[in-house]
Amino acid sequence: MMTYGLEVERATVRYGTFTAVDEVSLSVAPGEILALQGESGSGKSSLLRGIAGLEPLASGSIRWNGTDLTHTPTHLRGFVLMFQDGQLFPHLDVAGNIAYGISQLPRREREARTAELLVLVGLEGYGKRRITELSGGQAQRVALARSLAPQPRMLLLDEPLSSLDKGLRERLVGELGTIIRGSGTASIYVTHDEDEAFTLADRVGVLKDGRLLRVTTA
Amino acid sequence: MSRYQRSGAGATTTRPGSLWAAASFKPVWAIAALIPLAFLAVFFVWPVLALVTRGFYDSESWTLTNVAEVLGSARTWRIIRQTLTLAVLGTLGSLALGVPGAYVLYRLSFRGQKLLRAIATVPFVLPSVVVGVAFRSLLADSGPLGFLKLDGTLVAVVAALVFFNYSVVVRSVGVLWAGLDPRQVEAAATLGAPPPRAFLTVTLPALAPAIASAAALVFLFCASAFGVVLILGGSRTGTVETEIWYQTTALLNLPAAAALSIVQLVIVVASLWLSNTARARQERALRLAGSPKQLPITKTGIPAICCTALTVAGLLLAPLLTLVWRSLQTRTGLGFGNYALLATNANGNLSVSVWRAAANSLVTGVVAMLLAVVLGGCVSFVLSRTPVSRWGRTLLRFTDSVFMLPLGVSAVTVGFGFLITLNRPPLDLRTSWILIPIAQAIVALPLVVRTLLPTWRAIDPRLREAAATLGASPGRVLATVELPLLSRGLGLAVGFAFATSLGEFGATSFLARPDRPTLPVVVYKLISRPGVDNLGMALAAAVVLALATAIVMALAELLGRGEERGW
Numbered sequence: 001m002m003t004y005g006l007e008v009e010r011a012t013v014r015y016g017t018f019t020a021v022d023e024v025s026l027s028v029a030p031g032e033i034l035a036l037q038g039e040s041g042s043g044k045s046s047l048l049r050g051i052a053g054l055e056p057l058a059s060g061s062i063r064w065n066g067t068d069l070t071h072t073p074t075h076l077r078g079f080v081l082m083f084q085d086g087q088l089f090p091h092l093d094v095a096g097n098i099a100y101g102i103s104q105l106p107r108r109e110r111e112a113r114t115a116e117l118l119v120l121v122g123l124e125g126y127g128k129r130r131i132t133e134l135s136g137g138q139a140q141r142v143a144l145a146r147s148l149a150p151q152p153r154m155l156l157l158d159e160p161l162s163s164l165d166k167g168l169r170e171r172l173v174g175e176l177g178t179i180i181r182g183s184g185t186a187s188i189y190v191t192h193d194e195d196e197a198f199t200l201a202d203r204v205g206v207l208k209d210g211r212l213l214r215v216t217t218a
Numbered sequence: 219m220s221r222y223q224r225s226g227a228g229a230t231t232t233r234p235g236s237l238w239a240a241a242s243f244k245p246v247w248a249i250a251a252l253i254p255l256a257f258l259a260v261f262f263v264w265p266v267l268a269l270v271t272r273g274f275y276d277s278e279s280w281t282l283t284n285v286a287e288v289l290g291s292a293r294t295w296r297i298i299r300q301t302l303t304l305a306v307l308g309t310l311g312s313l314a315l316g317v318p319g320a321y322v323l324y325r326l327s328f329r330g331q332k333l334l335r336a337i338a339t340v341p342f343v344l345p346s347v348v349v350g351v352a353f354r355s356l357l358a359d360s361g362p363l364g365f366l367k368l369d370g371t372l373v374a375v376v377a378a379l380v381f382f383n384y385s386v387v388v389r390s391v392g393v394l395w396a397g398l399d400p401r402q403v404e405a406a407a408t409l410g411a412p413p414p415r416a417f418l419t420v421t422l423p424a425l426a427p428a429i430a431s432a433a434a435l436v437f438l439f440c441a442s443a444f445g446v447v448l449i450l451g452g453s454r455t456g457t458v459e460t461e462i463w464y465q466t467t468a469l470l471n472l473p474a475a476a477a478l479s480i481v482q483l484v485i486v487v488a489s490l491w492l493s494n495t496a497r498a499r500q501e502r503a504l505r506l507a508g509s510p511k512q513l514p515i516t517k518t519g520i521p522a523i524c525c526t527a528l529t530v531a532g533l534l535l536a537p538l539l540t541l542v543w544r545s546l547q548t549r550t551g552l553g554f555g556n557y558a559l560l561a562t563n564a565n566g567n568l569s570v571s572v573w574r575a576a577a578n579s580l581v582t583g584v585v586a587m588l589l590a591v592v593l594g595g596c597v598s599f600v601l602s603r604t605p606v607s608r609w610g611r612t613l614l615r616f617t618d619s620v621f622m623l624p625l626g627v628s629a630v631t632v633g634f635g636f637l638i639t640l641n642r643p644p645l646d647l648r649t650s651w652i653l654i655p656i657a658q659a660i661v662a663l664p665l666v667v668r669t670l671l672p673t674w675r676a677i678d679p680r681l682r683e684a685a686a687t688l689g690a691s692p693g694r695v696l697a698t699v700e701l702p703l704l705s706r707g708l709g710l711a712v713g714f715a716f717a718t719s720l721g722e723f724g725a726t727s728f729l730a731r732p733d734r735p736t737l738p739v740v741v742y743k744l745i746s747r748p749g750v751d752n753l754g755m756a757l758a759a760a761v762v763l764a765l766a767t768a769i770v771m772a773l774a775e776l777l778g779r780g781e782e783r784g785w
Contacts, residue, residue, distance in 0.1 A: 054683050074686040075694075081687040087680045091702040100698070101688030130761055 004065055005186050006051070006154055011060035013043070013050045013210075020046035022210035023060065024088040028154070033180060033187045035201030035218070037194055043210035044190045048156050051188065052081045064153065080152040084159045086143035088131045094118075094142050095127035101150035117145040120179060137168050144176065148183055155180065155187040161196070173199050223312040246692070247603065250596040250689050251617060254663075257593055260645070262624060262660050265635025270427045271481065272638060273476035273763035294461075298481065301441060301457040304372065308379030308440035309433050315380060315529045316387025317429065318522035324392025327512035336775075337530060340538075342385040343714070343771045344764055345721020346445025347738045351745055351760040352537035353378045353450055355544045362540060370452030378446045381533055383436040390432040390500070396741045397507025398424055413518045424503075431500035434493035441485050442628040445723040445738070449745060459724070466728070468632060479631050486627055494619065515700075536722055538764070545757035549750065554755035560762070564755055567747055572740055572759050576766075579720055579737040582651070586719035588656035591712055593659065594666030597621050599696075601667070602674035625664035629724025632657050632701060637728055650736055657725035662718040666711045673707030674700070706777070713774020737763050 007161040013021035021043045028034045038044045049055045051062055053074035061070045069077050080101070088097050090204045105113065118124050121141040126134075136144065140160055147155060160176070161169045177200045180187050191197050197204045198218045205215040252593050273284050323335050341349070355361050357368045362465040368374045398421065422429075444459040451460065458478055465475040515523070548555035556772045558570035568575070601618055604611075624632070634659055641648040647656075677700060701708075723738040730739045741763060744756035 049683075052683075052687050054686070073692075074683070074715065075689050075691050077687075078689070079687060083680055083684060087678065087701055089681060089685075091699075100685065100690070146688065156687070162549040 002166060003027055008051060009061045011050055012058040013046045013055050013057040017028045020210055021050060024212045026205060026212060028144055028186045028188060030186050031184045033201045035189045035191060035197035035204045037191055037197040037204055037208055038207035039192060042207040044207045045158055048158050048188060048190050052079050052156055053077050061175045078152050079154040079156055080147040081156045081158060082143050082147040082160050085163050086139045088139060088142060090131050097142055098145045098149050112156060113149060117149055119147045135173065136164050155185045157187065157189045159191055224537060247600060247771040251385050251600040252598045254593040263658050265522060265639045266627060266631060268639040269476050269479050269631060269635045273480050277570050284473040285477045288474050297456055297458055300455060303454050304457060305440040307376045307434055308383065309437045311376055311380040312383040312436045313433055317391055318525040319388040319529060320392035320395050321522045322526040323388055324396045326515055327515060328515055328749045330715050334530060338388050340768060341381050341534060343717045343737050343767055345767060347379050347723050347741045348760045348764045349382060350446045350449025351741060351756055352541040355757060356537045356540045367776055368745060370454050372455050374450045375447055375455050378450055379440045379443060379687040383439055386436055387432045391428045394425060394428040394504055394507055396510035396512060399508055400511055427499040427503040431496035433770045434489060434496040438493050441489055444542045444628065444630055459628050462630050462634060475634060479634065482628055482631060526627065541757060542761055545761045548754060554702060558756035559751060559755050560758055564744060564752060567752060568740055570742060575735050575740040576737045576762060578734055582736060583656045583716055583719040586655035586662060587712060589655060589659035590662040590666050590715040592639050594663050594670060597667050598670040601671055621667050624660050629661050629722065632660055633725035633728030654726055654729050658719040661722055661725060662715040665714045665718060669711040669714055670707050673704055677703050709774050709777025713771050717770045720767055
């Protein structure tokens, strides 16, 4: 039977002899947000990296709309990963970072899309800023805009707010949820914060010692 | 509509489970590793192995006679002793002056520090013949310090070795020192330790990894020094290197030279192993060090400041200034007469004019630089990856140490090895000038890798991953993320490679054909001939060579601005 969206089946990620992710199966439909919650070391980041193709699966498979992507290189998967600390390119300005994933578009379209995304994340007019001039919250907004620019079929977010202080985090959670939902992209949101998981997601999965314990509807 | 939804068909063209998709990057990886390895095998391992074999083979059968004969002679042991003495004294001298220098130039903060650091860095990149000629101009009987009667003595050679390696210690120790937390010493002070005790019990142990690493590297450089020893040592002071040269060029005793090369190989491999162990420890220490913190000048720093001022003025500047000053002295008083003579061939002493030789140097230097940077770039690219498989990791470690080998294996050995291997089919390059840039590239290769690799490894792998998830292919990641971030290291690497090739003397002296000499070869020819004009021209040519190197390095520093790191 073909499932729409992402389907992960019995995915296992190993580092040497250590099993970080142990036969996890899950699915995410287009437009749906799945939160994965767990302590540090529970394997949630490893699972995300496995789905993105940054770690090879020791066993199991990853499919999109029924097509097997288990052995497809990262850059051909169309899954964007937003890192905990943004990982903005230091040699490019804000606009350059956002446009990185849409370099194949004609210049005019690319600039229009960049401007549109800057407005979306509330940083209108910041295009020429250097990365080093941004605050932590602004940097993560740029990282989000950069991730959304290529209109990925899957958005993977690895604790995108955890490096920010509490007040800012609470303000951004709602905003982030609205933006992701508005994009209509299937998303996996990894966090160690239960409140954050339930605020944002349609469903919440709990990971412990590399195993998916349960998935509940938020 | 997203490009992935639009290109839904594109996703299905990646056949499910197809191997090429997962393995698509590996051929590139393998090619990048194999090209430099092949180059190294043909132009380094083969000549060196052939040389070693020559020592054990007397055209008919395997024999230990050559080696036994060489090892049995008192002369050999005197030379080995002298080599080790020079290396030990050179290392101790560099440490004794370099550690205070590291404190003053990196830990303290004062106006003019940048300039002093630049002055301290210059000697390392100066060609060895320039250093030899500069010290000779200072210490020779006719020079300002001639009354000390140091010309041709061990002291003269050691001073020149310290001159060369001072910056290695200063930079390596200084970068770590600047990163130490000053509160550790403050804590020791509040516990009642006077400054000397705090230094010995807190600071020195923390600096130990950098000191050990610098010491091992300096020992390696001193033990394989050639040009300075040849020029300054005269007939009394020599090393295994100069002895190999003497046996080959003066006595044409190739078996003895080959046996001596084996001795040198043993010394070098041992110190290289030491240096590698020490370097790993230093890299760990550097990772743990904090961001640089510089302190204002206090009373406790005065001895170190005096020591450094004396070193910079007396050891670094005096020989160079004397060189320039004496190059301007002619029969008819001060002037550029010696420089005017550079357009001539010194009354037939040289086969071409000095300017012609300088042009040869530039051409070979550019070719050698391109070779070294491209190959070193490939090596650094491969070494900056972290392969998943154990096989890959083993290959990586192997590659890493193999490419450091030319750092220690003396240039003389490389040159001599080329002579006896690349002179007949399948590879007859004996008459081709390309041999010289190839040898120079081999010598420069480790420096290029040592400059590029740390910058490359410092790039957060997650930046590459972020680019990949945004749809960038590995090639595009390399072009749009890694190369722009590498530009600084690349500038320095280009400079080092070019400067090293310009000044390379050890290998070139074996390989340069009489009708196509390079500038260092010409300088050596002139300084070893008697006559006022020959000396004057040697001094002027050395100044030209020094200036060319300095300009190259200044440009490179400009390109690689802001980068400070240990060796």
